[in-house]
Amino acid sequence: MDRRVVRILKxxxxxxxxxxxxxxxxxxxxxxxxxxxxxxxxxxxxxxQQDAQNLQxxxxxxxxxxxxxxxxxxxxxxxxxxRADMLFHERLRTxxxxxxxxxxxxxxxxxxxxxxxxxxxxxxxxxANYLTEPINFMHRSIAIVNLVLSSVVLMILNAKLYLxxxxxxxxxxxxxxxxxxxxxPTYRKKAxxxxxxxxxxxxxxxxAGEAIRIFDGGQITLQKVEEASKEILRENMRAHRLTAFxxxxxxxxxxxxxxxxxxxxNSMMGSEVRDFAQLSKITQYRGEMxxxxxxxxxxxxxxxxxxxxxxxxEEVLGKKxx
Amino acid sequence: xxxxxxxxxxxxxxxxxxxxxxxxxxxQKVGIVGExxxxxxxxxxxxxxxxxxxxxxxxxxxxxxPEKISQKVSIVLQTPMLLPLTIRENITMGHxxxxxxxxxxxxxxxxxxxxxxxxxxxxxxxxxxxxxxxGGQAQRIAIARAMCKNAQVLLLDEPTSALDGENAAAVxxxxxxxxxxxxxxxxxxRPEHLVGYDRILRMEGxxxxxxxxxxxxxxxxx
Numbered sequence: 314m315d316r317r318v319v320r321i322l323k324x325x326x327x328x329x330x331x332x333x334x335x336x337x338x339x340x341x342x343x344x345x346x347x348x349x350x351x352x353x354x355x356x357x358x359x360x361x362q363q364d365a366q367n368l369q370x371x372x373x374x375x376x377x378x379x380x381x382x383x384x385x386x387x388x389x390x391x392x393x394x395x396r397a398d399m400l401f402h403e404r405l406r407t408x409x410x411x412x413x414x415x416x417x418x419x420x421x422x423x424x425x426x427x428x429x430x431x432x433x434x435x436x437x438x439x440x441a442n443y444l445t446e447p448i449n450f451m452h453r454s455i456a457i458v459n460l461v462l463s464s465v466v467l468m469i470l471n472a473k474l475y476l477x478x479x480x481x482x483x484x485x486x487x488x489x490x491x492x493x494x495x496x497x498p499t500y501r502k503k504a505x506x507x508x509x510x511x512x513x514x515x516x517x518x519x520x521a522g523e524a525i526r527i528f529d530g531g532q533i534t535l536q537k538v539e540e541a542s543k544e545i546l547r548e549n550m551r552a553h554r555l556t557a558f559x560x561x562x563x564x565x566x567x568x569x570x571x572x573x574x575x576x577x578x579n580s581m582m583g584s585e586v587r588d589f590a591q592l593s594k595i596t597q598y599r600g601e602m603x604x605x606x607x608x609x610x611x612x613x614x615x616x617x618x619x620x621x622x623x624x625x626x627e628e629v630l631g632k633k634x635x
Numbered sequence: 636x637x638x639x640x641x642x643x644x645x646x647x648x649x650x651x652x653x654x655x656x657x658x659x660x661x662x663q664k665v666g667i668v669g670e671x672x673x674x675x676x677x678x679x680x681x682x683x684x685x686x687x688x689x690x691x692x693x694x695x696x697x698x699x700x701p702e703k704i705s706q707k708v709s710i711v712l713q714t715p716m717l718l719p720l721t722i723r724e725n726i727t728m729g730h731x732x733x734x735x736x737x738x739x740x741x742x743x744x745x746x747x748x749x750x751x752x753x754x755x756x757x758x759x760x761x762x763x764x765x766x767x768x769x770g771g772q773a774q775r776i777a778i779a780r781a782m783c784k785n786a787q788v789l790l791l792d793e794p795t796s797a798l799d800g801e802n803a804a805a806v807x808x809x810x811x812x813x814x815x816x817x818x819x820x821x822x823x824x825r826p827e828h829l830v831g832y833d834r835i836l837r838m839e840g841x842x843x844x845x846x847x848x849x850x851x852x853x854x855x856x857x
Contacts, residue, residue: 523683527683529706
């Protein structure tokens with residue numbers, strides 16, 4: 314996690330709560346992966362044996378585990394995370410207002426009204442999203458846990474197939490990560506700055522409306538507002554394009570790896586791979602690894618994007634501590 | 636020519652004027668004095684087409700459509716109302732004027748020396764904190780803007796109220812020079828700023844009174 318976000322969390326007194334929340338949620342995806350992979354293997358095997366009674370018994374057992382797992386996720390963890398999210402928003406906005414009020418008029422005037430408004434609204438939201446948006450920090454951590462544990466299981470099941478999966482995955486992951494993750498925050502930050510300029514026009518439009526009307530300044534005013542608006546769009550589009558490219562790389566990498574595993578697995582059938590059921594189990598774990606890698610990549614790019622908000626929030630909070 | 640005929644105007648449910656009439660001939664210089672809040676600024680805004688009368692009519696050079704009246708007048712208000720643009724854009728408001736004309740209005744509004752000290756000169760971006768300029772600098776940009784438009788009617792609403800003595804004198808001199816061939820309505824608290832004006836009016840209780848030759852005030856009538 315970015316040290317600036319850690320500092321914000323600590324200054325708000327929410328760091329411990331956040332860590333507890335993370336521990337509560339982290340094993341979920343891996344447990345779900347284990348459940349899915351074992352279910353598939355066992356069902357395929359029982360289906361081959363045509364044992365209907367056993368199939369029914371196994372079905373009810375898996376259903377019970379699934380209900381328990383998702384029940385935990387939807388009740389205990391959801392309650393904890395929603396409360397933490399609300400608390401974070403509330404404390405961060407209050408702290409920002411306090412910091413603003415503690416500054417001198419001169420310090421206040423160092424930033425435009427639009428800049429202040431942006432920091433109080435969209436930057437706070439971005440910082441909160443960095444931590445609590447479902448596909449961001451929390452899910453990245455969960456995905457990392459899932460990736461590591463699924464990798465270990467796959468390595469134990471079949472080291473050669475594990476190596477093949479990894480070899481396909483790594484280059485694509487780094488390609489996406491290097492190109493996408495490094496550039497997205499720059500574009501998002503520029504978009505935030507353009508948004509601040511856009512908001513800054515609201516005040517003069519209201520306060521200098523008479524001058525705009527008498528001197529026929531509507532056109533230039535509109536032109537400037539549109540320029541800021543286009544800049545927001547332009548920078549967001551750049552970020553979106555990169556994200557789309559990253560998704561494409563992930564999908565390509567996913568399909569290529571799957572194909573490779575099926576081909577290799579088929580040639581090992583009866584020797585290093587016991588049967589088709591086990592190969593299905595192996596592809597399940599590889600699927601989990603792939604899903605986790607994609608999740609980490611997506612979360613990383615979104616976190617980087619939201620980090621621009623956290624940086625701007627910390628600039629204000631840091632001012633108070635100085 | 637400016638003409639107000641039986642104008643009634645209400646602002647936020649408060650009656651400001653009732654049956655207000657005034658005629659200002661082309662090229663006349665008219666000063667308006669009166670207590671704060673008596674409606675002097677409102678009168679200028681009505682003439683400029685910024686406010687619309689509830690009753691009666693306002694015409695400027697025969698035009699009574701507020702949108703078109705706005706095109707015929709220039710205004711300098713107490714607050715300069717600058718925009719987050721460059722100095723040039725604040726003066727021209729994005730309209731095309733010759734470099735020579737812009738140079739002339741900058742000189743007439745005593746801006747040239749200050750502009751020359753700026754790294755980007757007239758293309759210096761004022762940002763959205765234009766109020767960080769000194770009162771004099773900001774007001775002189777507003778005056779340059781009014782001059783640049785070069786409308787035949789010049790409305791001045793206490794243009795020097797935020798300026799110190801020296802700046803105020805320079806601004807008034809520039810405005811006098813610029814307004815020589817124009818119809819001028821000048822609202823002020825300070826009658827000494829109206830020396831040389833053709834007519835002095837006083838606003839009182841929503842009515843306009845005019846000083847006659849013996850300095851007695853009488854109601855203005857058409």
